[in-house]
Amino acid sequence: MTENIQIRLKNRPESTPAVGDFEVVKDSMPVAGDGEILCRSLYLSLDPYMRGQISGRHISGALHPGDMMRGETISEVVTSDHPDYQAGDLVAHQGGWQCYSVAKASDLTAVDRRINPHSLALGILGMPGLTAYAGMTYLAELKKGDRLVVSAASGAVGSMVGQIAKLMGCEVIGIAGSDEKCRWLTEQAGFEACINYKIQDLAEGLIQYCPDGIDVYFDNVGGDTLEAAMWQLSLGARVVLCGLMAQYNSDVMPPGPNPATIIKARATVRGLVVYDFFDKKQEFLDKVIPWVDQGRISYQEDVTEGIENAPAAFVRLMSGKNFGKTIIKF
């Protein structure tokens, strides 16, 4: 009989996590009960929000040492005791960092058959894509010609934010941490420009590329990046706060930008949590899948093979060394 492999949290890291903070455990196969479905993981999504779960302060709940790491997977149904699913079906669910999982039908969603390759259901056509779509459609009040800036721009959320904004008539400036990422954003993803904040002063870069101010700022980072952007807002700017990469690796909550930045610009600042927009998923897929099929959206995946390598891939993600959507392929 096949065995299951699981990754569990070993220690709560104090700053950037290390491979040793996780444990690879061989376990017996999970057993599906009445009405349940046994799933085999094909792809696992690694996301920065998991760092918050490890710290015990993410909106979705806390993880404790000894717990299996949580995460969304694309899985194949192995056996099903529920009429809605059959062996061979492709599903998305919270399978966690493991090879096999057991789920109830109500916790699964069928993967849209139009999505190809399937891994995109974890990236630009999954939660990160929906995050970007929700922000651009429901919170950013985009107007044609708006100058939009997005941080962590080459990530799954950031690259979709920029490309959706482009398709909605905006001019887009990215902020990223390497020349390679910046090159991809301007040459492949169609961004007007990209600031490599590691070699250029961010405030200067923002003034250079947004001489009339930032009309829309989408933030995945917090910290100094958010601070720099807030001082460059145009009158009536809109800011969407989505992620806090700069503080996920820390147990202290650093302060934010001075509120004068908001008053001065008469800005509107909104917080975005993708869970609030799960009911928009079909609308999102119907709109964005054709864009992907038509080649109007570029994407970048950072794929690691083997669940036992997930801790190293997560460490890379939390150090900003990934490039594109971080995925584990089983």
Place this chain on the structure above:
Amino acid sequence: MTENIQIRLKNRPESTPAVGDFEVVKDSMPVAGDGEILCRSLYLSLDPYMRGQISGRHISGALHPGDMMRGETISEVVTSDHPDYQAGDLVAHQGGWQCYSVAKASDLTAVDRRINPHSLALGILGMPGLTAYAGMTYLAELKKGDRLVVSAASGAVGSMVGQIAKLMGCEVIGIAGSDEKCRWLTEQAGFEACINYKIQDLAEGLIQYCPDGIDVYFDNVGGDTLEAAMWQLSLGARVVLCGLMAQYNSDVMPPGPNPATIIKARATVRGLVVYDFFDKKQEFLDKVIPWVDQGRISYQEDVTEGIENAPAAFVRLMSGKNFGKTIIKF
């Protein structure tokens, strides 16, 4: 011939201003030229934003040592060389900290004849009142039953924010700095409760009076007060940032609340500058004057007689020792 008395900025204060930072100057009467109007000041408004002008970083421009202090006055027309105004007319304008001023017709507005006493045209029926009205009407997205918290609650802006919100069906909690102010807010102005932040821990008070979170927060203060309130927002809360009393006396820009406060609550945070709402003044007066006449709005004025006492009154205002709208009566 009558002489003019002017208050000028002498030194730029580094923290809370002192009386010695200002100079009382006797000057000759200003002379009205062709088409101009000579005005005699009746009331002068003192406002916290003036501290920002002194620091050279207010939205309305900077003041330098030697400059006359700026400010809005209610004045009586002495002589007029313009057909729109006659001697005896009551006008509001930027007369400054002086007894007499010369103005162009385009810089004057007639004081609404329904306003009584006239000093209210500087307070709850003037710029502070319009500020509160604009925030409640256009930015706060008030819903009946919302629990609203306002800081600097006994000030001209704060007391109007709370009372307008009450009239729009909200439950209102004030934050103020003395028991006397709190008593007035609950006993006269109809607030549900008031937290004296000098004797009660603010975070605890907010949890006590807003056990389900703050639905709307109107901030006149910034700093620790804003920080405490931001952690207690309810889901979907709205925040209006209007004033930064906590940092006006400082040359450094302190940081703001961690952006997680906004994300966690899916809050909408907006900056309010009253200048953007000058076109709503008539609408505001038509709505609020009847409320005042019907006794549905209480107000408190902090009146000092004599322009030579304006520096001391301003110092008191900037130390939070005023109670109600600070006005100089000539």
